[in-house]
Each structure stands twice: as structure tokens, then as C-alpha cells.
Amino acid sequence: MLNYVLRRLVQSFVVLLIVMLIIFTLPYFETNGILAPAYIVLGTHATPKAVHLWGVQNGMYHPYFVRFWNYLDQVFIHFNLGHSYKQNLSVWGIISLYVPRTIWLALTSLVLTVLIALPLGIFQASKRNTAFDYVATSTAFVLYGIPAFLLGILVLQFFSFGWPHLPASPPGAVAPWAMFTDPLGFILPVLTLTLLSIAFLSRFMRSAVLEVLVQDYVRTAKAKGCGRSRVLFRHALRNALGPIVIILGLYFPGLLGGAVVIESVFNYSGLGIQTINAASTLDIPTVLGITLLVAILTLLGNFLADVMLGVVNPRIRIERSGQ
Amino acid sequence: MSGLEDLVPPHLMMDAPEGLDTNLSDVVVPMWRQRLRIFAHNKLAIASVIFIVALVLFCFVGPLLYHTNQTDQATALNNVFNAPPSAKHLLGTDSSGFDELGRIMFGGEYSLSLGMLAGIITIVVGTIYGMISGFLGGVVDTVMMRILDALLSIPLLFLLITLIAVFTRSTLFLIIIIGVTGWFGNARIIRGDALLIKKLEYSQAATAMGASKWHIIIRHVFPNSMSNIVTVATFSVADAILFLSTLGFLGLGIPAPQTDWGTMLQEGSVQQSNGFWWEIYPTALLFVLLIVAITYVGEALRDAFEVRLLER
Numbered sequence: 001m002l003n004y005v006l007r008r009l010v011q012s013f014v015v016l017l018i019v020m021l022i023i024f025t026l027p028y029f030e031t032n033g034i035l036a037p038a039y040i041v042l043g044t045h046a047t048p049k050a051v052h053l054w055g056v057q058n059g060m061y062h063p064y065f066v067r068f069w070n071y072l073d074q075v076f077i078h079f080n081l082g083h084s085y086k087q088n089l090s091v092w093g094i095i096s097l098y099v100p101r102t103i104w105l106a107l108t109s110l111v112l113t114v115l116i117a118l119p120l121g122i123f124q125a126s127k128r129n130t131a132f133d134y135v136a137t138s139t140a141f142v143l144y145g146i147p148a149f150l151l152g153i154l155v156l157q158f159f160s161f162g163w164p165h166l167p168a169s170p171p172g173a174v175a176p177w178a179m180f181t182d183p184l185g186f187i188l189p190v191l192t193l194t195l196l197s198i199a200f201l202s203r204f205m206r207s208a209v210l211e212v213l214v215q216d217y218v219r220t221a222k223a224k225g226c227g228r229s230r231v232l233f234r235h236a237l238r239n240a241l242g243p244i245v246i247i248l249g250l251y252f253p254g255l256l257g258g259a260v261v262i263e264s265v266f267n268y269s270g271l272g273i274q275t276i277n278a279a280s281t282l283d284i285p286t287v288l289g290i291t292l293l294v295a296i297l298t299l300l301g302n303f304l305a306d307v308m309l310g311v312v313n314p315r316i317r318i319e320r321s322g323q
Numbered sequence: 324m325s326g327l328e329d330l331v332p333p334h335l336m337m338d339a340p341e342g343l344d345t346n347l348s349d350v351v352v353p354m355w356r357q358r359l360r361i362f363a364h365n366k367l368a369i370a371s372v373i374f375i376v377a378l379v380l381f382c383f384v385g386p387l388l389y390h391t392n393q394t395d396q397a398t399a400l401n402n403v404f405n406a407p408p409s410a411k412h413l414l415g416t417d418s419s420g421f422d423e424l425g426r427i428m429f430g431g432e433y434s435l436s437l438g439m440l441a442g443i444i445t446i447v448v449g450t451i452y453g454m455i456s457g458f459l460g461g462v463v464d465t466v467m468m469r470i471l472d473a474l475l476s477i478p479l480l481f482l483l484i485t486l487i488a489v490f491t492r493s494t495l496f497l498i499i500i501i502g503v504t505g506w507f508g509n510a511r512i513i514r515g516d517a518l519l520i521k522k523l524e525y526s527q528a529a530t531a532m533g534a535s536k537w538h539i540i541i542r543h544v545f546p547n548s549m550s551n552i553v554t555v556a557t558f559s560v561a562d563a564i565l566f567l568s569t570l571g572f573l574g575l576g577i578p579a580p581q582t583d584w585g586t587m588l589q590e591g592s593v594q595q596s597n598g599f600w601w602e603i604y605p606t607a608l609l610f611v612l613l614i615v616a617i618t619y620v621g622e623a624l625r626d627a628f629e630v631r632l633l634e635r
Contacts, residue, residue, distance in 0.1 A: 011469075018473035026489050145615035147565050149572040149585070150607055153592045157603075161596055168596075253478035260480055264573055265592075275481065276573050279488040287488045291481045298476045 004310050012303045019295045023288050024071050030284075034060055040085050040282050081289035086281050091289035094274055099293070102263070102270035106255045109190050110248075113197040118244070120198070121205020125213065126232055136202070143199035148192070148258050152265030155192045169267040189266040196258055197251070204247050208240040215239070242312050249305020253298040358550075361627040368623030371616035378613060382431035389413075391425025405599050415601040417587070418594055426587060427606055433583040434610075437498050437567055442560030444502025449509025449559075450545075450552055456510070457517025458540050468514075475507045483566065487575045494577055497570070501563050509555050516548035550628035557621035561614050568610065584610050 030036050038051040046054075055061055059070060074080045081091035089097075124133045143151070160168040170185035212218065213236050221235045260272030267273075271290060278286035362368055386393075408415045413424045456467040474482075486500045517540075520526055526543050534542075570576040571585025572592075584606050591602035 011472075015469060015472045015476060018470055019476055022473060022477070023485070026485060030489050141618075142611070142615060145618055146611050147569055147572075147585075147614070149569060149592075150588060150610065153588065153595065153603060153607070156592075156595065161598075253476070257478045257480035260484075261569060261573070275484055276575070279484045279575060282488055284488055287485050291477060291485050294481050295477045298478060302476065 008306050012299050082285035084286045086283040091286050098271045098274050106259050109193040112194045117198045117201035121202040124206045125209035140199045148261040152192050189262050189268050193262050208243045212236045212240045245308045246305045249301045252301035358627040365623045371619045374616045382428045385428040391422040393429040417602050430582045430584050430587045438564030440498045441501035441563035445505035445559045446556040449506035450513050453510040453513030454517045457514035517544050520544045520547050554625045561617040
């Protein structure tokens with residue numbers, strides 16, 4: 001097991017280095033050259049001399065690999081993601097202000113999704129091809145076809161402008177515990193993100209359980225006289241949970257991406273709105289810093305999913321540790 | 324030349340068992356026609372195809388019949404903002420004074436064509452990358468797959484936003500970035516195909532006869548993974564349209580004189596609390612139906628190509 005975990009850890013680290021190389025290299029392709037950000041920092045009327053000085057101060061003239069080395073040193077040794085071009089804050093400062101709000105949003109809806117989507121998928125699989133299954137499946141299908149922002153617009157229409165007059169956006173304060181002091185404003189964003197995830201996850205759960213239900217060991221269990229619920233919970237479910245664990249790990253980035261859109265619809269001041277604002281004001285260090293953070297979270301999610309899968313399923317653990 | 328009798332000498336013919344169809348043209352049908360037949364049996368898939376074709380006609384031919392001004396704001400305005408539907412403006416006007424029905428056609432042209440082009444880029448790049456990686460195997464495969472892991476671990480929306488921050492925005496640029504960021508998943512699927520086909524007898528026979536790697540990739544691996552490529556391409560187009568509209572909604576989409584459905588929905592949502600339904604619902608309905616239709620066609624294609632389902 002340790003061998004397996006270590007192997008995956010090294011792999012994730014290599015992938016992280018490649019991610020950092022990609023993120024670091026992107027500004028080199030900037031339309032107006034690597035010094036273009038100088039005009040954002042110093043203003044559009046900056047003199048060539050000032051721009052040059054800015055380039056020297058920020059080490060822009062070093063060779064590519066020296067700059068990459070400095071970047072790695074800056075991130076790994078000093079935990080420094082750079083300074084925002086637009087806000088008088090370090091990128092790390094912006095992240096630590098807004099990331100808790102986004103994590104709250106994502107985690108709350110993830111917990112709700114798991115609590116709703118898993119039983120729903122199991123129920124659908126066990127009642128396959130009944131009216132309930134058809135209704136649930138086609139609802140999920142249509143929900144899956146609705147982009148996140150449109151679902152947000154519809155939710156606003158029905159629950160905020162309609163009769164249950166819920167607040168259209170959560171309070172503007174950035175305190176992460178605002179969810180407990182003023183829960184009403186959080187209902188709609190969480191609801192929207194949860195609906196989106198349920199549409200995605202219940203379909204997976206349904207097909208995972210269905211796939212297991214046709215296996216030989218389920219037939220054997222039925223043949224030896226196990227009851228319906230025992231077959232479902234003791235034999236089928238245990239084996240269907242494996243794929244779901246992976247999906248949850250892989251789904252996390254999707255959830256963050258969804259959170260960006262949801263934050264924008266409901267004006268929820270979190271990481272997503274910060275990213276979009278930074279992108280539209282060309283605040284490149286902020287965008288790159290947030291992207292790196294999200295990539296690290298994603299890699300962590302994948303890593304944990306793989307480890308969990310190794311715990312659940314010994315075959316994978318042995319197969320992937322190389323022997 | 325239709326019956327089995329024409330091909331088999333009479334003295335070798337046995338009486339066919341009762342109920343067995345001996346008409347060869349029914350038994351040996353070209354592969355693609357079998358697939359097409361399964362596809363055509365799927366009523367919803369046919370309805371989806373008809374809907375997509377109708378929508379394309381509506382967006383591209385519609386403006387020839389329903390003349391509206393969609394580019395020149397100064398003359399389009401006429402001081403009629405947010406007007407409800409009337410005989411003059413069948414679906415009313417939007418917050419800039421553009422005729423909404425014409426706007427849907429105009430925005431639809433961009434959504435459809437950009438989505439299509441970006442989808443094609445994703446499938447071409449994904450196919451080439453996946454095939455090379457899967458077929459060559461070994462160190463090349465490992466390196467290519469780790470790079471793919473890295474690309475996949477940056478959530479797509481963040482990657483797109485980063486690219487938009489770095490480059491100057493234009494229509495062509497949007498096609499390219501959505502295409503360039505959309506192929507990662509496709510490459511995985513096609514690589515799986517290439518790995519599988521490489522091990523099959525006909526590829527090995529070709530290798531034994533001295534065929535070069537590129538020859539095998541082009542003549543054997545590519546045609547035999549065509550079914551997956553077509554299916555994946557369908558989903559890619561839907562994804563590209565979705566991402567384009569999401570970017571449009573976030574205000575990072577097609578720049579001003581042009582528009583797409585995502586940008587239109589964003590503009591409509593600003594007016595939402597005023598109850599100007601015509602600025603949201605017609606566009607939203609067409610959009611959702613389009614995505615559901617494309618997804619459904621993709622699923623039907625996947626069913627049609629699934630060999631196990633051939634004997635339905």
C-alpha cells in the first residue's frame with residue numbers, strides 16, 4: 001500500500017511541475033510581448049524607460065529557464081505567488097480572502113449532492129424502467145443539457161422574482177461563517193450548484209449500480225436466496241461504490257468550474273468572481289496564481305480518489321504498484 | 324444477385340432450417356448501412372437531427388427572409404428599447420434596441436459555426452495526439468500521457484479564462500482556444516482505441532508484412548476507430564457550444580459588434596428582474612433544445628456503433 005501511495009505521490013508531483021511549466025510559459029505568448037503587463041501596472045502612458053526598469057526589477061530579462069527556476073523557488077520555498085497588478089494585495093492575500101467562501105459553496109453542495117444523488121441513483125437502478133426511473137433519467141438529461149448559468153437564471157426567476165422571494169445574492173461580506181449567520185442568501189447558489197451536480201452524479205450512480213447488478217456474483221447471491229435489499233446493499237452497492245469514489249475525486253474541478261459561473265450569476269464574492277475580474281482587467285499574476293491553486297486542488301482530489309480506490313479495491317493497489 | 328442461390332452451386336445448397344432468412348443481401352449489409360439502420364430506428368435521434376437541421380436553416384437562411392439590422396446600433400435603435408413583442412418586432416427588442424428574433428438568428432450563426440469549428444479542432448487534435456501516443460507506446464506514450472494529465476488537472480474554465488487574460492480577444496481566437504483546450508478527453512478515448520487496435524491480428528499482420536508505423540496508423544488504426552471519433556466529435560461540438568456560451572455569459576465571449584447566445588442571455592439576465600421574458604426564454608429554449616439534441620444524437624450514434632447491440 002505504501003509503495004502504491006508513494007508512486008502516486010511522485011506521479012502527481014511530476015504532473016504538478018508540468019502544470020507549473022505550462023502556467024509559467026503562457027505569458028510568453030502574450031499578444032504584446034512579455035513586457036506588456038508593465039503598461040497595466042504603470043499606466044498606458046508609461047515611458048519606455050520606466051517600462052524597461054520595471055522589466056529589470058521583475059527579472060523579465062533573464063533567460064527562460066532561469067526565470068522558471070526563480071518561479072519554482074518563489075512558489076515552493078517562499079510560498080509567494082506574486083503581487084496583483086490591480087489590487088494592492090499579494091495574490092496569496094486575495095486567495096486567502098476569497099477561497100474559504102468558494103470552498104464553503106462547493107463543499108456544502110458536494111455534501112448535499114452525495115446525500116441526494118447516491119440514494120437517487122440506487123433507487124433508479126433498482127426500479128429500472130419504471131415511470132419513476134424514466135422521469136428521473138429524463139430530468140437529469142435535460143438538467144445536464146442546461147448550462148450552469150442558464151440554470152442559475154431560471155432558479156432566480158422562479159425562487160427569487162417569483163413567490164418564494166429568496167434573496168438573489170448572499171451578503172457581500174467575505175467572512176466564511178456568513179453561511180451560518182445569514183443562511184437565507186446562500187440557499188439559491190447552493191441549490192443551483194447542487195442541482196447541477198445531482199444531474200451529473202445520479203446518472204453515474206445509476207449506471208454503476210446497473211453494471212454491477214448483471215454480474216455473476218449478484219446472480220449467485222440471488223440464487224442462494226438473498227433478499228432484494230440484501231443483494232442490493234451487501235453485494236451490488238459495495239462494488240458500485242468504487243467508480244463513484246473516482247468520479248467524486250475527478251468531479252471536484254468541475255465543481256469549482258461550476259462555482260465560478262454560479263458566483264457570477266448570484267454575485268457571490270468568491271474566487272470565481274475574482275478570477276473573472278482579474279481576467280478582464282488583465283491582472284495576470286492573480287489569474288495564474290488562482291489557476292495554479294485550482295490545479296493543485298484538482299491533483300489532490302485525483303490523488304485522494306486513487307488512494308481511496310486502492311483502499312477499497314486491493315486488485316488496483318497491486319496492479320498499479322507495478323508488480 | 325440478391326439471393327444466396329446465386330452464389331452457392333445448387334448441389335451444395337442445403338434446405339435452410341425453417342424460419343432462417345437465406346436472402347444474402349439482408350444478411351450481408353455494408354457495415355455503415357447496418358449502423359445507419361440502427362440509428363434510424365431511434366425515433367428521438369431522428370427528431371433531434373431534424374431539429375438541428377431546422378435550427379441551422381433558421382439561423383442561416385432566416386435572416387434572408389426576416390430582414391433586421393443587427394450590426395449598426397445607431398440605426399437599429401429607433402429608441403425602442405426592451406419593447407414587448409408586436410407585429411413590427413415579433414419577439415420584441417432587446418436592451419440595445421435590436422430586434423430579438425433577428426438577434427437570435429444572428430447570435431445563433433455565431434454559436435453554431437464557432438461551436439462547430441472549435442469542435443472540429445478538438446477532434447482533429449485529439450485524434451492525432453491519441454493515436455500517436457497509443458500506437459507508439461513506451462516512453463513516448465508515458466511522456467505524452469503525463470503532459471495530458473497536467474493539462475487535464477487545470478479545470479477547463481480556469482484554463483480558458485487564463486488564456487483570455489493573456490491573449491487579445493477576437494472571434495478567431497475564441498475558436499482556437501476552445502479548440503485547443505477541448506481535446507484532452509478526446510485524446511484519452513482515441514488512445515484507448517489505438518492501444519486496442521494495435522494488438523489486433525490485422526495490425527500485427529500488417530506489421531509482419533513490413534508496413535511502416537505511419538501506414539498502420541493511417542490505414543488501420545484510423546478507419547477502425549472512426550466510430551469512436553464520430554461519436555466523440557458530436558459531444559465535442561456540444562461542449563464547444565456550451566463553453567462558448569459560458570464565456571459569453573461571463574462577459575469574456577465574442578467582442579461587441581458580434582454576439583452569441585451566451586452573451587445574449589447575459590444581456591437578458593440583466594433585465595430579468597423587470598420581467599422582460601422575451602429577452603431570455605426564446606433564446607434559452609432554443610439553446611437547451613440544441614444541446615439536448617446534439618447530446619442525444621451522440622448517444623444514439625454510440626448505441627449504433629456498439630457492436631453488442633447489432634442484433635436488436
